[in-house]
Amino acid sequence: MAHNILVVGELAGGEPTSTTLEMLGGAQGLAAGGSVSVALLGTGATAAAAKASGASKAFVSDDAGYDAVKAEQWLAALELAVDQSGADLVLIAQSSAGRELGPRLAARKKTAVAMDCAKIEDSGGLKFTRPAYGGNAMATYSISTTPAVATVRAKSFEEATGAGAGDIVQLPAAGASRTNITGMEQAVSTGLKITDAKVVVSGGRGLGAPEGFKIVEDLAAAIGTDKAAVGASRAAVDLGWYPPSQQVGLTGKVVNPDLYIAVAISGASQHMAGCSGSKTIVAINRDKDANIFGFAKYGIVGDWKVIVPALIDELKKG
């Protein structure tokens, strides 16, 4: 069936984010003769509309008031975009902003949202599949009201290709918000983002101490600082060994690099929910029965303290 789809885009440095392009790619596939629109809010929105591949229409406001997302301001604009686009499906990123916008937009439109969708298909109606029970299960939902709203996990669709939106509709400038942002602290990120890196090397609680991450970082560096980034399990993040911005998993980030190396990580379902899409998983764990070996293609059973330095040596041999 044809669907009119509104993609709620996000901008980073004036460009549509990769998740925005992925949602547009998904929308291209699902529209089946219907329309794809995009909503873009904040500095550079109009210019970014031209880069929103796959959308024919863009609802925009260049008002800088939208740059730091205050949900109430965004919701007011998005309600207009939903009404004017005639959307029966609204796609929102499963991001910091989208986690708040999805449920609240659905409530305002007297409909429902499926959160964190990894797959959306039209098979006798729209079906939304998402991890549940910490990734132990997958659950497929339908939504009986319109518009159906879904938040979409990163890397769930291929990025859209083709021309951006030509038809531009202006949305009002940011209105009132009862909440007020009083400060912002960027995570200190050195090197590649884990969501962009071709190789992610992650450390877990089995590293035993924050110093273990130094050696994990050395392994990433030996693979190449232009290729590899360092992630962490939540247990390691909760212990304060590594920053939350590097957490992989259900409540952290979704990564799907070519190579994921899990060092001293047990492979809990909530962790795997963030990395099971990796092309190749390598596990280093001293427990041969660790859950991670159920997901890994290659594994080494052993103590990371000796295995990781050996790997670094081996890589340095070239």
Add this chain to the structure above:
Amino acid sequence: MHIVVCAKQIPDPETPPSAFKIDAANNKVIPAQGIAPVLSQFDGIAAEAALRIKEANAGSKVTVISMGAESAQAAIKQVLAMGADEGVLLNDPAFEDGDSHTTATVLAAAIKKLGDVDAVFCGRQAADWDMGQVGLLIAEDLGWPAAIIAKGVTTGGAGLQVTRVLENGFESLEAPLPAVVTVSNEFGEPRYPKLPQIMAAAKKTVTNWKIADLGLDAGAVGKAGSRLKLERLFIPEKGGKVELMEGDTPQAQAAALVARLKAEKIL
């Protein structure tokens, strides 16, 4: 300051994957044998956040509410033992098999009935279905502002000062009261109640409100009021069989792995 903590009882999310079973015909999770249900982890943390505010603001009160089976009393008692003042269980067959929206409808109705509530604290997501929306739907129902995924929350300024965890950093946010806050694990560990507190909580009566007490229509709650329909629940496939790198020494194992990854042009 009167804070309501919304607490859900769930199957233990630390259940080993091998013990995780589903009843595919009925799209239900089969409770693992011998593993008791628990208070959803983030809700315990939300309770901790509420109790710290209570301790910092004399004359404050914390009420814990839970919608669920009779067994959810245990989750309520746990939060009472931590130091909450009162507990309300929302248990009625009409509430069963609902979705996030109907759950929020019931919880919001209970909050309205309590009347003098200044803030509602929820977990960032219930660790069973991992939706992360009930807190926000309560906020929309009550017409309150919200702050989600908090790692810090204190009273001050216009109402609440909240530090939120974003993808790439943190945000400080000020929200006027009344407001909804959802709390994340970055907040820290909840307190462990001591034996005398557990015993005192065991003696406390938990109020039970049914659908009639909340003045809700049976068509608006439970399965009848649901908009989100679970069509299928299944266990995802794992990867294939792992190939373990053999070798007499770590160096030999490492060499085998690097050779493998190079042969496959992954490195």
